[in-house]
Amino acid sequence: MTKTTETTGYNERLEQKLATIFAGGQPKYHEKMKESNKLFVRDRLKLLFDDENYVEDGRFANVEAGDLPADGVVTAIGKVNGQTVCVMANDSTVKAGSWGFRTVEKIIRIQETAEKMQVPMLYLVDSAGARITDQLDMFPNRRGAGRIFHNQVRMSGMVPQVCLLFGPSAAGGAYIPAFCDIVIMVEGNASMYLGSPRMAEKVIGEKVTLEEMGGARMHCTVSGVGDVLVATEEEAISEARRYLQNFPANFAVKPEKIEAKAAKAGRTLEAIIPENQNAPFDMYELIDQLVDEGSFFDIKKLFAAELITGIARIDGQVVGILANQPKVKGGVLFGDSADKGAKFINLCDAFSIPLLFLADVPGFMIGTKVERAGIIRHGAKFIAAMSSATVPKISVIVRKAYGAGLYAMAGPAFEPDVCIALPTAQIAVMGPEAAVNAVYSNKIEAIEDPKERIKYVQEKHREYKEEIDIYKLASELIIDEIVAPHQLRDVLSQRLSFYESKELPLPYRKHAITPV
Amino acid sequence: MKELKASMAGTVLNVLVAEGESVTPGQALIMLESMKMEIPVEAEVAGTVEKIHVETGSFVNEEETLVTFAE
Numbered sequence: 001m002t003k004t005t006e007t008t009g010y011n012e013r014l015e016q017k018l019a020t021i022f023a024g025g026q027p028k029y030h031e032k033m034k035e036s037n038k039l040f041v042r043d044r045l046k047l048l049f050d051d052e053n054y055v056e057d058g059r060f061a062n063v064e065a066g067d068l069p070a071d072g073v074v075t076a077i078g079k080v081n082g083q084t085v086c087v088m089a090n091d092s093t094v095k096a097g098s099w100g101f102r103t104v105e106k107i108i109r110i111q112e113t114a115e116k117m118q119v120p121m122l123y124l125v126d127s128a129g130a131r132i133t134d135q136l137d138m139f140p141n142r143r144g145a146g147r148i149f150h151n152q153v154r155m156s157g158m159v160p161q162v163c164l165l166f167g168p169s170a171a172g173g174a175y176i177p178a179f180c181d182i183v184i185m186v187e188g189n190a191s192m193y194l195g196s197p198r199m200a201e202k203v204i205g206e207k208v209t210l211e212e213m214g215g216a217r218m219h220c221t222v223s224g225v226g227d228v229l230v231a232t233e234e235e236a237i238s239e240a241r242r243y244l245q246n247f248p249a250n251f252a253v254k255p256e257k258i259e260a261k262a263a264k265a266g267r268t269l270e271a272i273i274p275e276n277q278n279a280p281f282d283m284y285e286l287i288d289q290l291v292d293e294g295s296f297f298d299i300k301k302l303f304a305a306e307l308i309t310g311i312a313r314i315d316g317q318v319v320g321i322l323a324n325q326p327k328v329k330g331g332v333l334f335g336d337s338a339d340k341g342a343k344f345i346n347l348c349d350a351f352s353i354p355l356l357f358l359a360d361v362p363g364f365m366i367g368t369k370v371e372r373a374g375i376i377r378h379g380a381k382f383i384a385a386m387s388s389a390t391v392p393k394i395s396v397i398v399r400k401a402y403g404a405g406l407y408a409m410a411g412p413a414f415e416p417d418v419c420i421a422l423p424t425a426q427i428a429v430m431g432p433e434a435a436v437n438a439v440y441s442n443k444i445e446a447i448e449d450p451k452e453r454i455k456y457v458q459e460k461h462r463e464y465k466e467e468i469d470i471y472k473l474a475s476e477l478i479i480d481e482i483v484a485p486h487q488l489r490d491v492l493s494q495r496l497s498f499y500e501s502k503e504l505p506l507p508y509r510k511h512a513i514t515p516v
Numbered sequence: 517m518k519e520l521k522a523s524m525a526g527t528v529l530n531v532l533v534a535e536g537e538s539v540t541p542g543q544a545l546i547m548l549e550s551m552k553m554e555i556p557v558e559a560e561v562a563g564t565v566e567k568i569h570v571e572t573g574s575f576v577n578e579e580e581t582l583v584t585f586a587e
Contacts, residue, residue: 279554330550332553366551369525431552433552
């Protein structure tokens with residue numbers, strides 16, 4: 001009898017402790033969360049996992065302190081789309097989600113678990129940063145915060161790493177998103193910055209709002225540190241789940257084929273692509289005709305929109321698409337578009353996602369502004385990423401592909417598995433107008449009669465167009481196939497399934513010196 | 517004051533709107549020519565055009581104001 005009573009006492013103590021932990025921080029902080037449409041960390045996890053069947057480690061961290069339940073972070077293993085994942089999730093009701101010694105240790109341990117199990121690692125970030133009172137225990141030491149970033153770098157390309165940003169990610173903490181494959185940000189609540197507006201005012205004298213300094217919209221449109229802008233936390237979580245559907249658990253496994261769906265009903269490619277090489281059109285409309293309806297996952301949609309990057313399905317097969325967008329900045333490539341393309345290629349290549357390039361590109365931007373900003377090294381970064389990718393690479397020349405634009409979009413010299421041209425394709429060092437000007441400008445100026453001059457120029461244009469005629473390039477084996485636009489989807493589906501077994505050994509060396 | 521700015525450096529090919537006209541988001545207001553391409557510059561929000569700062573043939577730099585809208 002005595003023994004049973006004692007056991008009950010033990011259980012009561014455990015239940016009491018658990019109740020404190022599950023309650024999180026003080027009620028006033030929960031109220032504050034509700035006011036800003038934020039969910040409590042444990043409710044976020046309920047939405048994220050397939051069911052409530054997940055396990056948690058280090059739940060009792062700092063339980064003796066009384067007011068620091070779980071030490072402000074929940075670390076758990078659960079299932080997303082039937083796939084095991086590891087998660088760290090800040091609790092901003094506990095000391096604003098700040099990192100103490102045990103917080104950092106828990107994050108490091110769950111990362112180590114993800115690496116050992118070779119499963120995706122998710123970071124649900126909502127944290128004010130370092131707990132300064134704990135700094136010697138959590139900042140500079142071997143298992144201090146730096147180790148979190150060190151682990152992220154080590155795990156990069158090994159397992160998918162996803163960041164969902166629900167609140168601030170401040171100072172050093174801002175490197176968690178920076179080292180992830182993808183960052184989903186909730187508009188109005190999520191922010192990233194090295195120094196807060198208050199600090200900026202004190203240290204450099206700048207007066208700025210939080211939104212301007214590091215808001216979600218700013219990062220997803222201007223800086224490019226954010227990838228997906230969403231309106232609510234629920235949307236952030238469902239987007240993360242949708243994103244992960246396209247990925248294998250780790251680099252050694254190939255992504256799975258899912259059930260095929262027809263493309264969205266719409267105009268044919270013949271109707272979408274204008275005959276005039278210089279006229280704008282919406283590349284999204286073309287992509288819709290190639291991919292399974294509803295499958296396109298847009299990455300960095302609002303940043304450097306002249307280049308579209310996204311993951312989709314063609315007849316259920318996963319594919320990473322890079323497409324020039326003629327409607328935005330003429331589809332010309334800039335420094336930012338090069339960065340966007342390079343990171344996207346690295347992402348797909350790491351996780352065995354084949355690449356599809358849809359080229360309609362006048363080239364890289366020219367002019368003093370871009371030269372001073374280093375467009376050459378930015379372009380080199382893009383070309384290097386494309387060139388080193390060993391996944392199946394399919395290059396489709398939709399319309400024009402001029403100059404280094406052809407290189408960036410996996411032109412024939414970069415070992416694409418195939419270079420397909422649509423009948424509208426035009427491959428050249430530069431467009432007819434620019435080329436005729438470059439070669440014959442002296443002769444053109446020497447002709448005095450304006451009518452004669454126009455006639456001469458038109459004649460040279462015609463000659464130039466004949467020279468770069470797409471059938472001539474096909475005849476010379478420069479391109480591999482010419483496909484009728486309405487057949488493109490079927491051809492891509494066929495080729496993706498044939499290339500599935502592609503294996504390309506990496507060159508023997510430690511690593512490339514990648515241009516940055 | 518709400519403004520429409522040039523998305524990139526280029527020459528104004530066409531002005532597609534008149535002062536006093538009201539515009540809708542996504543409507544192309546100015547057609548630029550740059551890198552031999554026609555580049556529509558679209559209104560981001562609805563508004564009434566107060567002033568057009570460029571004409572056909574003007575060279576504009578990236579971020580230069582093309583159109584100002586009434587408050």
